Amino acid sequence: MTNKKNKKNKNKVLKEEKKTSQLKEIWFRLKKNKLAVMGLIILLILILIAIFADLIVDYDNVVVKTNMPERLQPPSGKHWFGTDEFGRDILARIIHGSRVSLSIGVIVVAISVFFGCLLGGIAGYYGGMIDNVIMRIADIFLAIPAILLTITIVAALGIGMTNLLIALVIANIPGYTRLVRAVVLSVKDVEYVEAARAIGLRDGRIIFKHVIANCMAPILVNATMSIAGTILSAAGLSFIGLGIQPPNPEWGAMLSGGRQFLRVAPHMVIFPGIFIIIAVLMINFVGDGLRDALDPKLKD
């Protein structure tokens, strides 16, 4: 009786040891990559700022309320990043804008990667008719310029944050489908996939666990890159009035809005631009580091 119990305990220990050690190992490998750690820290700060934006600055009084006497002021002790054409503090707007910008980038990419994996995985793994149907539809979408596509979709669905997200997701999916299909094709004929079929696994598990898991590197890199692109697309849409509606702040919209004052108040463009660059760069560093850390082959 006690013997049995001991055995059970021992097994439990074995199992836990395994789980923690795997996560630990990934973390250990990620930690070695200095750029990734830096990226992670800065991103964390940005995310914390986004979460606690309301505690840092008062939205109604500072972020959206016009203050014409102080319009277009250069950076100063009072307004660190200067003010915009309505006299609103740019730092405050950037802090609140981070909410929208970061979440648009991450949410859109996450959802489109998921659907891209699903569709691309199915198309690449099964081939034949299904492949043809999925890829021809993707081709049709890819033939239309992405920005035109999003404009059309937003125009059709109506203006608003949710519709903007939907439009960006739809515009992103075909590209991912194509990418995932290509990498799936390169992996699906490897023997371990055949082995997975031989042990009687279901197709869904084979596609995700054995095929796509081994295609993650190019997908991850692509995803991090396109978070940046998505933030910029959202900015463009905001600029032509289809995205985030003024006076709500959004980095891209601020950047676009500042363009006409480039000569008199360059800070209106510089600071939002810097934040977009920082966010995008850090996301890329983390993505790169994650790709290496997740690959058990690159242990040293």
Place this chain on the structure above:
Amino acid sequence: MDNKILIKTKNLKKYFKTSAGNLHAVDNINLNIYKGQTLGVVGESGCGKSTLGRTVLRLLEPTSGSVIYDGKDIIKLSSNKMRKMRSKMQIIFQDPYASLNPRMSVSEIIMEPITFNKIITDKKEAYKRTLELMDIVGLAKRLRNSYPHELDGGRRQRIGIARALALNPEFIICDEPVSALDVSIQAQILNLLMDLQEDMGLTYMFITHDLSVVKHISDEIVVMYLGKVIERAKSDELFENPIHPYTKALLSAIPVIDIDNKREREILKGEVVSPIEPKPGCRFAPRCKYAVPACSGKELDLVEINNGHFVSCEVFGR
């Protein structure tokens, strides 16, 4: 026959479509594999031996013909029923580097078939079974969290064997399981496979190009050439008394270790011809020095020469 037939193929064909026409990878093959025995399949690259193995397991759908497992034609099974059948028939692959998912640890690889086929539903019990399997194939417990690329070829091949055993199969296809390994490791794995056969009563189909290995492990051997079986006999009989000219050439091509008894070698002229839309007749005829006009023009059948020794040859098989 004193033994029970576990697997039987009937007129099994697998053609691949190519731009130049049909490639006859497996052409009208009839096999009997007896329970608890090993059938060796020998041939050179491109003779269709690996395709045969995969078609028998239905990893490839045959063009026509049937595979009868324990009285049931598995080619007719629905994909759901087939998936359940798979636990009875397993495969060990040639390349221990390509046949293991690089992102899964040793224990994950071995446990996956157990949990997903619900052989054991309790996770703890399944993990216990995993460690037991590692022990059976001679993998140290400390390797359970290692990844395949950290291990050498022999150990990786042991993982592949443990994964195949996880489902308690009756029949295992060994597709060149030792070709990628060093000789000393090769011997370890061959011994392991033979021990497992003895302990668990497994039936093997052993595919290889290495004649000395196949003789060592097989009860019966079939020799394949361009998608066809050209000779079939008990292992000892085939090596002592080869009849088909190709088998003879194949045997004489093995470099011998005995330096005092050098035989005169029979060097084959030319190379294997294309298996795309072959003309009827003996496929070996273009390279055969005994070829007569009657060798081409009609399909040859395997003819029983003496007790259990079959040959398909116009000249010697009469």
Place this chain on the structure above:
Amino acid sequence: MSEKILEIDNLTVRYKSGNADVHAVNGISISLEKGKTVGIVGETGAGKTTTSLSIMNLLPERTGRIDSGTIKFKGKEILDMDYETIRSIRGKEISMIFQDPMTSLNPIFTVHEQLSEAVRMHSNLSKEDIDTKVKNVLNMVGISENRMNNFPHEFSGGMKQRVVIAMALINEPELLIADEPTTALDVTIQAQVLDLMKNLKRALNTSMILITHDLGVVSEMCDEVAIMYAGQIVEYGSLRDIYKGDKHHPYTVGLFGSIPNIKDKSKRLKPISGLLPDPTKLPVGCYFQDRCPHVMDKCRTIHPKYYINDNHKILCHLFEEDKHGQ
């Protein structure tokens, strides 16, 4: 006594790998007479290929390092040669055949172009002369002239290996290093290629180093054999010493025991247990100690010396007493 074409003395090669040194070759000595073939036998990681790369002075520059030893080719030290001198020897006086015929030919040039390039590198022959030479060598390896303008991918594996051999022999080298030349080929094709190599060697009186793991191939081709283990030659001798002699290194015994023999059907093989030692942390004493059935206390502390009987050398403690007795 005939001319020594190659003398390797106490060669030691290390690779840098991260923070550790990989002890790839640990003090080996080989000498090869003109027209003879020496076989280097061993398993993956034994240091066979490193040895052959050292002879060509082709070790990877950043990571590979020759720690000590000399390699004399026709009496001249290869390791002291400058780049131009060694380049003029490579491919002309010493040439190499690699294991994989698929990757050792350039896919975008025809066979004729690649062969004539190999000639042009080392001579000032006219276009016509080069042409005849190419045709001759193709003839020798049994490839018909009308296929010489084909690209490598238009040949089968065995034919490609013939092209590779033609390329290695076109400048009539004095030393040919063949690194697993038939491992990628089918048995019947292997028999063809080995036969071809034997005949060509005889015709040109080339000396050869044959690197292989296949004891059968060695018995067909070689005059002398070196058995390598963990970067050392554990046994060296004539073909007869190794295949028929009564004293052997335990590793040699294990190698022979691992091969299924066609002649007799003993049911179980007698493999060597265990694995190669980690080449970054070689043990004190004999490198084979953990896998050896005859291991003694001193094997774990003292590095063995060669037992020498004429040309037959064995690196093992088992025979040390015998040496004094003789």
